[in-house]
Amino acid sequence: AGVLSRESGHEQVVFCHEPRSGLRAIIAIYSTALGPALGGTRFYPYACEEDALADVLELSKGMAYKNAIAGLDLGGGKAVIIGDPERDKSEMLLRAFGRFVQSLAGRYITACDIGTFSADMDVVARESSYVTGRSTELGGAGDSAVLTAHGVLLGMRAAGEQVWGRWGAPWQRRIGIQGVGKVGFRLARTLAEEGATVIVHDVDQRALDRARAEIPGVQIAPDLDALLTADLDVFAPCAMGGVLDERTVSRLSARVVCGAANNQLADETVAKLLDDRGILYAPDYVVNAGGVIQVADEIGGFDLVRATKRADRIYDVTREIFRRGAADRVRPDVAAARIAEARMADLAAVRTVH
Numbered sequence: 555a556g557v558l559s560r561e562s563g564h565e566q567v568v569f570c571h572e573p574r575s576g577l578r579a580i581i582a583i584y585s586t587a588l589g590p591a592l593g594g595t596r597f598y599p600y601a602c603e604e605d606a607l608a609d610v611l612e613l614s615k616g617m618a619y620k621n622a623i624a625g626l627d628l629g630g631g632k633a634v635i636i637g638d639p640e641r642d643k644s645e646m647l648l649r650a651f652g653r654f655v656q657s658l659a660g661r662y663i664t665a666c667d668i669g670t671f672s673a674d675m676d677v678v679a680r681e682s683s684y685v686t687g688r689s690t691e692l693g694g695a696g697d698s699a700v701l702t703a704h705g706v707l708l709g710m711r712a713a714g715e716q717v718w719g720r721w722g723a724p725w726q727r728r729i730g731i732q733g734v735g736k737v738g739f740r741l742a743r744t745l746a747e748e749g750a751t752v753i754v755h756d757v758d759q760r761a762l763d764r765a766r767a768e769i770p771g772v773q774i775a776p777d778l779d780a781l782l783t784a785d786l787d788v789f790a791p792c793a794m795g796g797v798l799d800e801r802t803v804s805r806l807s808a809r810v811v812c813g814a815a816n817n818q819l820a821d822e823t824v825a826k827l828l829d830d831r832g833i834l835y836a837p838d839y840v841v842n843a844g845g846v847i848q849v850a851d852e853i854g855g856f857d858l859v860r861a862t863k864r865a866d867r868i869y870d871v872t873r874e875i876f877r878r879g880a881a882d883r884v885r886p887d888v889a890a891a892r893i894a895e896a897r898m899a900d901l902a903a904v905r906t907v908h
């Protein structure tokens with residue numbers, strides 16, 4: 555891990571094993587330049603430890619950029635628990651994980667991600683003070699999908715205005731959403747209520763059944779290709795990372811990509827492919843920061859009104875990134891990275907002066 559963290563730029567990577575509970579987890583801290591490293595815990599049946607490590611390294615770096623550009627006084631980190639959440643999750647395992655989080659003495663603050671929920675954070679919090687995303691009954695921020703979906707919508711509005719001059723007519727607002735889980739479902743419902751045409755795809759039949767039952771007029775695409783090639787204005791990836799690659803980008807009919815998933819680009823060449831096809835990419839970590847803004851607010855005592863006001867700024871930040879990109883003649887992903895990296899470097903420098 556030492557060599558790995560030097561090469562990848564991470565500050566610290568911790569492997570956690572607790573045999574009695576079966577816990578196998580990795581906590582990665584990319585940067586504490588701006589403050590404690592905040593990022594969720596993903597509970598996922600990784601095929602092997604190498605896959606889990608690759609994921610947590612990438613996700614923790616993404617969190618550092620996300621927190622930096624959101625203007626939070628927080629660094630970037632992430633945790634992964636290797637296992638099937640439906641089968642392997644237990645009080646013992648979550649508390650064992652909480653012990654490891656506590657052992658980092660506040661350098662890492664955890665929260666929910668794929669496969670973990672507020673009720674799980676309540677259990678982790680019985681062993682650690684460095685937990686957010688707890689239940690609202692316990693003073694927590696609750697389900698962060700609320701402000702994540704809110705922020706993605708604001709980012710979509712900014713992107714729509716950039717491409718079509720305004721949000722709404724004359725374009726049709728045909729939105730394709732991959733993944734109707736916690737975030738994608740809310741996004742789909744709000745857009746449908748606003749009168750947009752919403753087409754969704756999910757690999758989980760239960761998620762599709764719920765969407766069909768609760769979102770009037772929602773259309774279901776049988777597979778990803780059908781979704782990508784549907785006549786879309788906006789494609790919103792809200793499932794797992796890596797959906798955009800050479801193949802999927804070549805099929806995409808949308809002019810805007812704006813969604814909640816972390817690390818939507820399979821690799822760094824994909825941003826250029828999108829740009830070459832005239833597709834505006836709203837950088838994932840810019841528009842999906844609502845969730846971390848929501849849970850970060852819990853650190854000082856959660857207030858939904860305050861957190862929503864802060865998440866509202868995602869609209870201005872997204873516009874600023876498009877503006878900076880145009881002014882510097884770079885793609886939006888490059889403009890966003892420059893802003894995030896500058897804030898981390900500037901404040902890291904100032905904060906080492908005693």
Ligand code: NAI
Nearest residue numbers: 698699702733735736737756757758761793814815816845
């Ligand atoms: P979730 O687990 O509730 O929903 C994900 C949905 O995607 C599920 O319904 C799942 O069946 C579906 N899915 C998985 N693989 C798929 C595939 N290959 N094709 C189609 N559908 C697929 O997760 P949640 O919370 O809605 O998050 C969605 C994405 O947004 C994730 O990538 C997450 O990391 C990211 N995100 C979530 C935040 C939050 O506050 N919940 C904050 C920032 C990012």
Ligand code: K
Nearest residue numbers: 594666667845
């Ligand atoms: K997250």
